[in-house]
Amino acid sequence: MNKHIARKRFGQNFLIDAQVIADIVAAVAPQCGDCVVEIGPGLGALTDPLLKRLDRLHVVEIDRDIIVRLRQRYSPDKLIIHEGDALVFDFSALADSSGGGLHIVGNLPYNISTPLLFHLAACADCVADMHFMLQKEVVERMVAEPGTSDFGRLSVMLQYRFIMDCLIDVPPESFAPAPKVDSAFVRLIPRPPEELSARDEAQFAALVSAAFAQRRKMLRNNLKGILGDSGFEELGIAPTARAEELSVADYIRMANALVVQ
Numbered sequence: 001m002n003k004h005i006a007r008k009r010f011g012q013n014f015l016i017d018a019q020v021i022a023d024i025v026a027a028v029a030p031q032c033g034d035c036v037v038e039i040g041p042g043l044g045a046l047t048d049p050l051l052k053r054l055d056r057l058h059v060v061e062i063d064r065d066i067i068v069r070l071r072q073r074y075s076p077d078k079l080i081i082h083e084g085d086a087l088v089f090d091f092s093a094l095a096d097s098s099g100g101g102l103h104i105v106g107n108l109p110y111n112i113s114t115p116l117l118f119h120l121a122a123c124a125d126c127v128a129d130m131h132f133m134l135q136k137e138v139v140e141r142m143v144a145e146p147g148t149s150d151f152g153r154l155s156v157m158l159q160y161r162f163i164m165d166c167l168i169d170v171p172p173e174s175f176a177p178a179p180k181v182d183s184a185f186v187r188l189i190p191r192p193p194e195e196l197s198a199r200d201e202a203q204f205a206a207l208v209s210a211a212f213a214q215r216r217k218m219l220r221n222n223l224k225g226i227l228g229d230s231g232f233e234e235l236g237i238a239p240t241a242r243a244e245e246l247s248v249a250d251y252i253r254m255a256n257a258l259v260v261q
């Protein structure tokens with residue numbers, strides 16, 4: 001078969017570093033009966049070692065040329081191929097059929113990583129764990145502490161739902177073609193339902209979006225029409241603070257105060 005030419009529009013940077021691949025598989029630690037889904041299998045750098053340890057593996061892939069290769073290489077009862085866009089894929093449907101929590105894995109296409117993380121966060125209740133290779137700068141934003149310039153909407157929304165650990169730093173040379181940025185491999189474990197204390201999660205998400213709409217503005221301005229000075233005072237939050245100065249717990253308190261108003 002002809003050599004595959006990496007497609008930039010699909011964020012194709014294929015893993016070629018055997019040590020990084022081994023470290024990733026060790027971190028994922030797949031057990032043979034697990035329901036594992038790989039996003040973007042590409043040329044199989046992770047698919048191969050995962051399949052060695054699993055009865056079967058689900059993959060979601062958008063590139064038709066790659067799908068042809070996957071069909072030729074793996075038997076359909078070992079590799080279940082879902083052809084399409086991971087951004088709209090219904091991961092919860094796989095969890096229903098498996099009866100257990102999903103293990104989602106991927107060296108993600110960096111051009112869609114933020115919307116993909118939000119899409120995956122929405123189905124966190126059917127997930128056991130997720131392990132992703134991402135642009136390092138995105139991982140830094142995911143795990144950022146309040147009061148830092150990396151702390152933003154992505155940090156609040158993902159930290160609300162997941163416990164996250166940056167596990168491995170990965171240099172550009174570990175991929176072909178090499179991306180222009182550093183990468184990092186991260187683990188996300190969903191928090192148990194009793195820890196998710198926002199009473200109305202849609203309202204919580206809307207509040208966080210509004211608070212960070214213009215980062216440099218004071219909360220009083222970004223939340224005009226949503227929370228007045230007396231509301232801030234009751235919560236003990238300075239209306240002159242910037243969005244990045246508040247903790248995830250502060251955002252939950254603010255959202256819950258709006259729900260009861």
Ligand code: SAM
Pocket residue numbers: 010011012013014015016039040041042043044045046060061062063066084085086087106107108109110112
């Ligand atoms: N897993 C392989 C590896 O590590 O070498 C490939 C990783 S490459 C960074 C990203 C993969 O995601 C490619 O196979 C690409 O075709 C696929 N992809 C890109 N956009 C996608 C999307 N929206 N839905 C599903 N797969 C996508």
